[in-house]
Amino acid sequence: MKSDNVLLIFKSNIMYKPVIYRLARDFDLIFNILEAKILPRREGRILLELRGDQGQIDQGIKFLEEHEVVVERLADKVWREEDRCVHCGACTGLCPTHALSITSPNMRVAFDVTKCVACGMCGLACPFGAMRDITLFDPFAEGRTGQQYQ
Ligand code: SF4
Ligand code: SF4
Numbered sequence: 001m002k003s004d005n006v007l008l009i010f011k012s013n014i015m016y017k018p019v020i021y022r023l024a025r026d027f028d029l030i031f032n033i034l035e036a037k038i039l040p041r042r043e044g045r046i047l048l049e050l051r052g053d054q055g056q057i058d059q060g061i062k063f064l065e066e067h068e069v070v071v072e073r074l075a076d077k078v079w080r081e082e083d084r085c086v087h088c089g090a091c092t093g094l095c096p097t098h099a100l101s102i103t104s105p106n107m108r109v110a111f112d113v114t115k116c117v118a119c120g121m122c123g124l125a126c127p128f129g130a131m132r133d134i135t136l137f138d139p140f141a142e143g144r145t146g147q148q149y150q
Pocket of ligand 1 (some may be wrong): 078094095096097098099100115116117118119120121122123
């Protein structure tokens with residue numbers, strides 16, 4: 001089973017459309033709401049963890065896009081510059097989802113992007129600038145469009 005964290009953006013014309021439940025009903029996906037922000041009559045944003053086969057996840061995302069939901073995969077937003085990381089571990093204590101963790105026995109820091117929710121904490125914590133400048137990517141920044149920062 002695969003897992004994918006996505007940001008869904010519902011513009012005002014579709015924000016009250018009941019489409020998320022169809023991910024479970026029609027695509028057999030497990031979804032978990034990680035965070036949400038609703039600006040009444042203006043916009044809704046939901047950070048969602050999707051779990052299922054990759055094909056089902058892809059189909060579910062396609063379904064959402066066909067219903068005018070803007071879908072952004074967080075794995076496309078956050079990455080580590082491998083040659084900058086010295087595996088100091090400073091980021092691991094701040095990562096709320098354990099996407100960054102120290103592995104044993106080699107004590108290196110692993111980055112599992114599928115667990116990342118793009119909170120930006122590691123970008124602030126890393127003294128070597130190894131994490132992409134994700135402070136630019138605020139999933140809940142008001143007025144942000146789905147195309148910005150891509
Ligand atoms: S952005 Fe947040 S969730 Fe993602 S790796 Fe960094 S600290 Fe962890
Ligand atoms: S704080 Fe930066 S250098 Fe240290 S382990 Fe994390 S990403 Fe690597």
